[in-house]
Amino acid sequence: MTPTHAYGKRGGAHRYYISSTLNRGKTPKRLDGIYRLPALPTERWVIETLHRLAPDHDPLEVLARMEVHEGAVQLALKVSALSEDERTLPLAVDRIGRQLQDGERIHEKQDAVWVHIPRRLKFRGGRAWLSGEAPKRNRMSQPLVKAVKWAHELLDANADANHVLQQAPPTVHERGLIRLAWLAPDLQMAMLEGRQKPGLCLEDLRFARIPLCWDDQRRMLAG
Incomplete structure (x- = not known):
């Protein structure tokens, strides 16, 4: 996904992310695929998820990449941000593993620790949630x-x-x-x-x- 923006009729800027397919000007193969994501709810969801997975780390420093598929989301976490050296990396991976929810998986690949979340990301009313969950309602105080x-x-x-x-x-x-x-x-x-x-x-x-x-x-x- 690549960050971009567009302007509405009143001149307001709207931020969102587009897939590499659209970014290269190609026609999507599937009509039900995810090719655009609203920026703000996506970023909120990522930050909340990273606070759950790696509460001792800054989400902006630890996230290397995010991939959004039709039925899953994958987050790549930087090894260099999770651990100072190879000796302590297994402990960091184990801590993340203990925060995983049902169906989520974790594996190491090159310089990243990948977390696979097998649910579709959905959006409504400025909020983001995973398929099978109810959209989180605001509890305004x-x-x-x-x-x-x-x-x-x-x-x-x-x-x-x-x-x-x-x-x-x-x-x-x-x-x-x-x-x-x-x-x-x-x-x-x-x-x-x-x-x-x-x-x-x-x-x-x-x-x-x-x-x-x-x-x-x-x-x-x-x-």
Whole structure:
């Protein structure tokens, strides 16, 4: 798949991925094949899947390639990102293997660890899911949405251009909320879009000991 974009009637840009077949100007052999993917839901699904398979690694660094077939998705993970040397690679592969779901397979090939997911990727309403699953419904929490936005307003008001606090917010409540502005970006986006961890509420975050490391935050708060 190759990233590309097009412009709508109102001038807005729409990002998506096209297959190598279309990219080379050839006619698709099958009408029911997957030749175009909407970019945003595809990227969200890939990031969520990689957080499940390799929670200790940055999805953008570990993904080498993605192949989408009619009845399966295959993800190639970089060996160099999973392990520092050959001695620890088996441990990394074993950790991924323990995160596999029913029917998923893993194998090593050259400089990548391939994960085979034998389900068709589907899209609807800006969401992506695998065939056989119900599309994930948003669980929008207005208190969480308002809190994340307020946290960034507090940060803008009390920090310099590098987001370093110059003064603390005036109230205890605001000092608790501003911590949300330093959550991992994907966690903040999940809260704004209603994809946060089931049952997560603002009160949990206000009094929780939130770790500084983004990977630790994901293990604690990811849905």
